[in-house]
Amino acid sequence: MSQVSNQDVCTSRKAAELLGVTPRTVQLWADSGILQSWKTPGGHRRFSLSAIERLANEIRNGDAQPVSQAGARKAGPARMLVIEDDVSLQRLYAMTVRNWGLPIELKQSTDGYQGLLELGQFEPDLLVLDLNLPNIDGFSVIEALVRQGALTQMQLMVVTALPFEQVQPRIERVSSGIEVLSKPIPFLRIRESIEKILLEETVFS
Numbered sequence: 001m002s003q004v005s006n007q008d009v010c011t012s013r014k015a016a017e018l019l020g021v022t023p024r025t026v027q028l029w030a031d032s033g034i035l036q037s038w039k040t041p042g043g044h045r046r047f048s049l050s051a052i053e054r055l056a057n058e059i060r061n062g063d064a065q066p067v068s069q070a071g072a073r074k075a076g077p078a079r080m081l082v083i084e085d086d087v088s089l090q091r092l093y094a095m096t097v098r099n100w101g102l103p104i105e106l107k108q109s110t111d112g113y114q115g116l117l118e119l120g121q122f123e124p125d126l127l128v129l130d131l132n133l134p135n136i137d138g139f140s141v142i143e144a145l146v147r148q149g150a151l152t153q154m155q156l157m158v159v160t161a162l163p164f165e166q167v168q169p170r171i172e173r174v175s176s177g178i179e180v181l182s183k184p185i186p187f188l189r190i191r192e193s194i195e196k197i198l199l200e201e202t203v204f205s
Helices: 012-019 023-032 049-061 087-100 112-122 138-147 164-174 187-204
Strands: 009-011 037-039 045-048 078-083 104-109 126-129 155-160 179-182
Touching: 009 012, 009 049, 012 023, 012 045, 012 049, 023 045, 023 112, 023 138, 045 049, 078 087, 078 112, 078 187, 087 104, 087 187, 104 112, 112 138, 126 138, 126 187, 138 155, 138 164, 155 164, 155 187, 164 179
Parallel strands: 078 104, 078 126, 126 155, 155 179
Antiparallel strands: 009 045, 037 045
């Protein structure tokens, strides 16, 4: 990358403070390409301070909510993020989830780039992910999550119209055990996952 001045250099910790996210989220965004970074000879990741400040302004202008620290999920509604580029399907998700009458906080993104930003800000309990996405596709989202160990903090369900035999081997090469489901949207299976998340909260709270 091009040279930056010493005054424009930012550490991962400083970037996390400016963005209002955890250092782990900063690493996730760097691995996925949202944040451009480089490493020092000692292996420490560095960022352009001006680029971090620009992204922080974008997040503030979008009224992004502060992020809780990573760890056990907080008591309250189950947090569900849907990354799906079909607007009509997003409306269907919103209507169906609302009609369940369960305590669910739903966030929705229509491309992989915005979805990764939401992941860092929202830290969902359940991520429902399409694969054919603009900007950053679903496969790249999965790779970034695996590199950062983020799948230990959430459940991932892939919902796709792509042929299962084409998708499953490619995902298995990245991480085993990821649930891949075919469209039409398997709402019953998604609801079962949400109910399990809510039940675990009741049992362990």
